[in-house]
Amino acid sequence: MPANLTPQYQRLEEQYRKAQTLQERAGLLDEMLATIPKHKGTEKLQAELKTKVKETKAELQAEAAAPKKGPKTYRFPRQGCGQVLIVGAPNSGKSRVLKELTKAEPEVAPYPFTTREPLPGMMPWEDINVQLIDTPPITDAHFEPYLLNLVRAADAVVLTFDGSSDDAPEQTAEVLSQFASRKTKLADVTGFDDDDFSIIQIKTLLVATRGNDPGCDDRLAFFREMTDANLTTLKVDLDESASREQLRETIYGSLGLIRLYTKKPGKPADMSSPFVIKTGGTVEDLAAVIHKDLVETLKFAKVWGSSAHDGQSVGRDHVLHDKDLVELHA
Numbered sequence: 062m063p064a065n066l067t068p069q070y071q072r073l074e075e076q077y078r079k080a081q082t083l084q085e086r087a088g089l090l091d092e093m094l095a096t097i098p099k100h101k102g103t104e105k106l107q108a109e110l111k112t113k114v115k116e117t118k119a120e121l122q123a124e125a126a127a128p129k130k131g132p133k134t135y136r137f138p139r140q141g142c143g144q145v146l147i148v149g150a151p152n153s154g155k156s157r158v159l160k161e162l163t164k165a166e167p168e169v170a171p172y173p174f175t176t177r178e179p180l181p182g183m184m185p186w187e188d189i190n191v192q193l194i195d196t197p198p199i200t201d202a203h204f205e206p207y208l209l210n211l212v213r214a215a216d217a218v219v220l221t222f223d224g225s226s227d228d229a230p231e232q233t234a235e236v237l238s239q240f241a242s243r244k245t246k247l248a249d250v251t252g253f254d255d256d257d258f259s260i261i262q263i264k265t266l267l268v269a270t271r272g273n274d275p276g277c278d279d280r281l282a283f284f285r286e287m288t289d290a291n292l293t294t295l296k297v298d299l300d301e302s303a304s305r306e307q308l309r310e311t312i313y314g315s316l317g318l319i320r321l322y323t324k325k326p327g328k329p330a331d332m333s334s335p336f337v338i339k340t341g342g343t344v345e346d347l348a349a350v351i352h353k354d355l356v357e358t359l360k361f362a363k364v365w366g367s368s369a370h371d372g373q374s375v376g377r378d379h380v381l382h383d384k385d386l387v388e389l390h391a
């Protein structure tokens with residue numbers, strides 16, 4: 062039976078996935094339980110949520126009783142319209158991707174294990190920015206524990222693959238299995254697994270660096286045979302500026318977003334910095350990113366753009382398009 066989850070519930074689920082603290086998670090789980098439509102199709106999910114609530118409250122109590130000095134963690138406040146983690150095997154080009162697309166200055170070197178700590182940078186694309194985070198390498202013997210939460214809360218992953226190395230297929234498959242063994246799937250979509258709430262999938266773009274190497278296609282084919290992941294793939298040569306621009310655009314594209322400009326009634330449009338929502342999103346989704354209360358008070362909207370013309374009045378379920386100009390009426 063389909064779960065037919067409401068947009069309101071889905072927004073909470075997304076916030077929960079991105080929550081940074083236990084306290085935040087506990088609060089969101091309560092809200093999710095209160096909001097989830099109560100019918101047969103959601104019974105399994107309701108039960109899983111209740112278990113999660115219990116577990117999270119127990120963790121909160123344990124933490125209050127004995128504040129633990131756990132392993133190292135990193136928190137990167139979200140900036141820009143999305144957060145993308147760059148992960149991969151040693152020497153696969155992770156730091157070079159960050160260096161070419163942002164102003165960050167990671168160490169790039171032709172030997173493995175140069176990067177010891179995650180490093181963020183902002184990647185501009187047209188009138189918006191995407192946050193990229195470079196990370197230490199992953200091998201069968203080396204997996205920084207904090208990487209797991211960073212990846213599970215990200216909007217997308219760039220998985221680098223050294224197109225010039227015969228070791229790349231096996232080493233990259235190892236990266237996938239390191240995550241898979243921790244209930245995290247580098248996949249073709251982002252979100253909770255429909256059948257198992259403990260598994261998180263993260264939309265992953267496979268980037269073959271040194272993609273001009275004559276053996277690159279064969280190595281990619283071999284990698285595909287080794288795994289069942291069906292990842293969008295881009296070959297790049299980071300020495301070429303056209304290739305770097307294509308990578309920039311493809312990373313933005315992997316986020317699946319549209320940009321929306323807003324105006325207040327009787328005022329000029331604000332074209333300086335757009336709001337972003339998921340492709341396929343509605344007037345109600347836009348209201349939700351502007352202000353929580355607006356979702357309740359919203360009456361209708363006027364839209365100029367490709368989804369509606371000349372300030373046509375539309376309802377909250379109207380699906381918006383990239384670059385629409387929207388005037389919300391509460």
Ligand SMILES: Nc1nc2c(ncn2[C@@H]2O[C@H](COP(=O)(O)OP(=O)(O)O)[C@@H](O)[C@H]2O)c(=O)[nH]1
Pocket residue numbers: 149150151152153154155156157158168169170171172173174175176198221270271272297298299300
């Ligand atoms: N020519 C060329 N060199 C690359 C490309 N991608 C990475 N490299 C080089 O590969 C080496 C390792 O890259 P680095 O980003 O440090 O790998 P990391 O260990 O995954 O961070 C560096 O010498 C990079 O300049 C590419 O597309 N073309």
Ligand SMILES: [Mg+2]
Pocket residue numbers: 155156157168169175176196
């Ligand atoms: Mg590096």
